Structures are given as C-alpha cells and as structure tokens.
C-alpha cells in the first residue's frame with residue numbers, strides 16, 4: 001500500500017492544504033511523475049502540500065531501488081530491466097525545498113513537522129529563505145537536480161527560475177522542470193509563449209514542453225512540464241515498443 005493512502009498521510013494532507021494554492025491534484029500528479037521518471041534529487045520552490053507527496057514518492061522509489069540493486073524482485077517485468085540505468089552512479093534520494101514563509105496563507109511552516117511524523121525527514125532539506133539565494137545556500141556539489149518543481153509564480157519569478165534553475169538540471173538521464181499555474185493568466189502565457197519561441201528557434205535545444213489544464217478552475221489550474229532529453233532516452237533498445 002502506498003504511504004499516501006494511510007490515515008496518517010491524509011491527516012497531513014488536510015493540514016497542509018491551503019485553499020489559495022490549488023495543488024490538490026498537482027500533489028498526486030508529482031507523486032505519480034516521480035514514481036514514473038525516478039528522479040533522485042528534486043528541488044522544490046514553494047513548500048506545502050506538494051512537499052509531502054514528493055517525499056512519499058522519493059521514499060517509495062528509494063525502497064524499491066534498494067531491492068532492485070540487491071537483485072530482488074521489483075514491481076515490473078524483470079525482462080524489461082535496463083542495465084544501463086542500474087550501472088549508473090545514482091545520487092542519494094533527496095528533496096531540497098525553499099520557502100521564505102512570506103505568503104500569508106502558506107502551509108510551508110508545517111512541512112518539517114509533517115515529514116518527521118511521516119518518517120520522511122531523512123529525505124528532506126529545507127531552506128527558509130528566498131530560492132534566489134540557492135547558489136549561496138547549497139554547496140557546489142548539491143547544485144544538480146533531476147527534477148525541479150516551481151510553485152512561486154509571476155512573470156519575474158518564471159523567468160528568474162528559468163535562468164537560475166534550468167541550468168541545474170543534470171544531463172545523464174532526462175531532467176524535468178515543472179512550473180505551476182502557467183495557463184489562463186497573462187503572466188503565465190507570456191512566459192510560455194517566449195519559452196515556445198526559444199525552443200522552436202533552437203535557443204533551448206533538447207527541450208520538450210507540455211502543459212496540463214484543469215478545466216473546472218479559473219485560477220491555479222495548470223502546469224507546464226519541460227523535459228530536457230538526457231543520455232538514456234536517446235538510445236534505441238528494441239525494435240518493437
């Protein structure tokens with residue numbers, strides 16, 4: 001059973017849910033994406049409900065990989081095992097999250113306690129400061145991530161995050177950068193249109209982009225996922241899918 005289905009986890013979901021943030025489905029989406037793409041190092045900008053979903057997924061894949069590296073069973077057909085992946089040196093599982101507690105309705109103040117109570121504290125590094133300080137706060141060898149989730153919006157933030165954080169995605173496997181609330185608002189659309197232009201004109205090679213929209217909401221209703229193609233996914237392993 002997934003940790004997200006336990007009563008204890010649901011208790012923290014209730015506590016961390018903030019009506020202004022709109023991440024009720026983004027949390028489970030990030031959880032599923034992490035199980036799917038297996039990042040080891042995740043960066044989050046803007047902590048809260050999504051923090052515990054990310055931690056839960058990192059915990060579950062770390063347990064699974066422990067078994068897989070010990071040649072025990074996994075949750076998929078062993079014939080599909082990609083030896084290239086298992087031969088790689090992988091970083092320790094970790095979520096680094098930044099929040100300055102400036103939002104009046106932030107639930108970020110509770111995430112450390114929630115992580116502790118859920119037994120997930122060992123996976124969490126929390127910085128109570130502006131994400132713009134990242135280069136001062138993290139050591140050089142910590143400034144590399146497989147997935148970056150940005151939940152501090154506004155045009156200035158989107159472009160600061162693109163300039164400051166996108167270069168921190170590693171190249172070995174695919175890297176993902178996810179922006180919240182990019183559709184149906186002027187700031188998000190201006191950012192997205194420039195991003196699309198940069199991709200189409202070749203300024204941002206190896207990037208793919210896809211957005212998802214929650215049609216039942218008029219705010220906090222979307223996310224955009226940037227995929228930076230890495231080494232493994234560019235290889236051809238089989239003739240048939």
Ligand SMILES: C[S@@+](CC[C@H](N)C(=O)[O-])C[C@H]1O[C@@H](n2cnc3c(N)ncnc32)[C@H](O)[C@@H]1O
Nearest residue numbers: 023046047048049050099100102103106130131
């Ligand atoms: C939209 S909320 C994050 C919601 C959270 N991901 C969730 O699922 O509940 C944005 C958060 O970013 C914090 N924040 C705003 N500007 C920031 C900055 N420059 N650096 C770090 N945190 C910031 C706010 O205090 C707020 O908690």
